[in-house]
Amino acid sequence: MEYYTQVGWLSVIIGAVLSFLLGWLWYSPKFFGEKWAAGSGVKMDAAGKMPAEAMATQAIGLLLMSWFVNVAGGNAGLRALIAFAVLAYSGSSFTGKSQYAKLVDAGYWIASFVVMIVVRKLLHGM
Numbered sequence: 411m412e413y414y415t416q417v418g419w420l421s422v423i424i425g426a427v428l429s430f431l432l433g434w435l436w437y438s439p440k441f442f443g444e445k446w447a448a449g450s451g452v453k454m455d456a457a458g459k460m461p462a463e464a465m466a467t468q469a470i471g472l473l474l475m476s477w478f479v480n481v482a483g484g485n486a487g488l489r490a491l492i493a494f495a496v497l498a499y500s501g502s503s504f505t506g507k508s509q510y511a512k513l514v515d516a517g518y519w520i521a522s523f524v525v526m527i528v529v530r531k532l533l534h535g536m
Contacts, residue, residue: 417480421533425476425526430469432525433518442514449508472522479526491523 437443439454447454475494479487495516502512 417477418530418534421526421530422473422476422480424533425479425529426469426473428529429472429476429522429525432521433468433472436514436518436521446511446514449511449514450502451506475522476526476529479523480530483527483530487523487527491520494519494523 435441437446443454478490482490498519499512499516502515507515
């Protein structure tokens with residue numbers, strides 16, 4: 411039951427929201443977006459034309475990842491980060507993405523994890 415009652419829900423939500431916003435910047439043309447899109451075989455559209463399903467599942471996934479970071483923390487969280495990054499890289503390999511796009515995807519998982527850990531530490535001192 412501590413998976414629900416002992417969780418700092420504020421840090422879960424803030425970590426997920428900040429990671430989502432990081433993704434917006436990470437995949438923007440100002441950062442890695444254009445070269446990532448070319449290496450992923452996708453077209454860069456305006457923010458209003460982004461696929462709703464992809465955005466919704468990304469938000470849910472980040473919320474779950476942030477919850478996990480807040481529950482597991484420490485070494486378990488680090489092992490999970492490695493697994494998430496490797497799985498992102500692997501999934502990108504199956505879809506035929508370029509090496510650059512695969513590294514951008516895996517890098518985003520790592521950066522999101524760092525954001526979540528920082529939020530957790532700032533709000534809970536753990």
